[in-house]
Amino acid sequence: MHVVAYRNMNKAAVLAGFWDQLARGIPFRSWTWCRHWWNAYGDLPGRELFVVVVFDSGGWPIAIAPWYRERDPLWGNVIRFLGTGEVCSDHLGLLCEPGMEITAAEVLAAWLVGAHDPSANDRKDRPVYPRKAMLRFAAFGDEEDGTDDGRVLDKPLPWDMLELTGVVQDNVQVTLFVDALREHECRVSQEPGPNLWRIPLEKNFESYLQRLSKNQRRNVRRRMRDHIDSGHAVLQSVSSLEMLRRGCDILIDLHQRRRQSLGEPGCFASERFRRFHLEMMPDLLRKGMLGLHWVEYDGVPVAVDYQLQGAGIVYAYQAGIDPDRLDVSPGHLANLLTIRRAIEHGARVFDFLRGDERYKADLGAVPCPTVEYRIVPPRLRPRVNLELWQLGKRGKRLAKATLRRWLPVAEQ
Incomplete structure (x- = not known):
């Protein structure tokens, strides 16, 4: 060797x-x-x-x-x-x-x-x-x-x-x-x-729905009936470099508008972050590793999902929604449509990646620890640095636990 x-x-x-x-x-x-x-x-x-x-x-x-x-x-x-x-x-x-x-x-x-x-x-x-x-x-x-x-x-x-x-x-x-x-x-x-959150996918969408709780299944069916089956919400998927250019514009616009509506700068405010993705996405598309989808509601983009894919797994990497169309739950529609599409294309797993947002569990995802x-x-100096760092971590955890214990008492 x-x-x-x-x-x-x-x-x-x-x-x-x-x-x-x-x-x-x-x-x-x-x-x-x-x-x-x-x-x-x-x-x-x-x-x-x-x-x-x-x-x-x-x-x-x-x-x-x-x-x-x-x-x-x-x-x-x-x-x-x-x-x-x-x-x-x-x-x-x-x-x-x-x-x-x-x-x-x-x-x-x-x-x-x-x-x-x-x-x-x-x-x-x-x-x-x-x-x-x-x-x-x-x-x-x-x-x-x-x-x-x-x-x-x-x-x-x-x-x-x-x-x-x-x-x-x-x-x-x-x-x-x-x-x-x-x-x-x-x-x-x-x-x-x-945690990462992953959905083990079934052979068809109906079987996937059966894995959800009764309440969640009812909510999904209602959204499907009112917005998707009615023809209002339609999923568009990038399949060419021409579509990719439009998809990137939609991704940046909806992501930035949503994050800024929440008082955050948004990921694409970073010039390096933007350049990294815009230069890489054509290569991902050519290699069959890119899934860029957006939902049009009555012909207008309201949600977008930037996904990666490989070895039968779909990775939901980045998203955006129109903050002015929260009335139609655009994020939920995008999740349902892309999960259904993943099943139809033979994916084994739908991976929401890191983050403990509640909607992931609601959609049937299970946690995967990291x-x-x-x-x-x-050597002495690196060991001392590590000991000091670990001591600081323990101190922060103790402070948080003490704060949680005393806050209810203070509120009384």
Whole structure:
């Protein structure tokens, strides 16, 4: 096994095919998502690409860690997943060839900890790889003269904290990797993250309705009769680049108007957020990973859903509604129509992603726990920083519990 880190996205593009193969249809892990995210957010101060790849004995990639490194004033050098921050990517994780999970986790952990133990990555212990694989991935030649051209490294960069967020609790690969880091005496903080909410879909819409409570089923049938079956509400779905341009305009308009009506700036107020999505969506459409739908009520757009799709799962990523047409419950109509469409197109799961909004449970979604890891290497200063951070978290939880306990007394 051999490990290298790519520090230039153009250089890493040679891995795109393997990257998507290992992503297993999860859009947030795909090459398209990660590449466009880095193009939009990678030039922020203190950030540098840190995509780590594990190669097998034949010189072919078996695992990819889609990371970047960022200088943080508190923690120092922090490693995070590509796609974090305001983009709110979910289902993040390490990419790995099936059957190689344990080996990849152990090799990656040992290599990463080697940043603080130079002898762990001594050149004389490295195997020789077939020239064909070396040329195919251009991963080894850049440093044979001992120089660093800023593109590829076969030694790990120093790090002070590894922050893994947006991870589903039952993610086996990440769990194995964290356990391997523990074996190397790294300290690990594990905190619950926000729940994801998912609907296991039935074979037809009527069977799906039977899973809802009696009251919810009655409400759904009433909305279907009054607004959808009557022909007032019609779902439009993007199927071409021409439609995509109109769909993007509708998405930004309805999302921004709704959020601003609630006193919020809206996600698309961020120039980077807007650029990330507008540049990426044509690629997603071409790859069959984009679902952009809007509901027209009597011919006027009143709701929009920006979805991602892959491996039989629909991910409801972003939405917007007309704040002047709340009388027709446009958000509920969009949910019903897109769930029905997902069933008709053979989807297995409808994923509302993170957030505990009540409507998700009302529509039959069940919570899927996530976890957030903060891991520090076996050095004094990072350990002290982690202890102080955990102490602060415990203090905040205690203060909130005390406030909840005393508020009812004060109100009396």
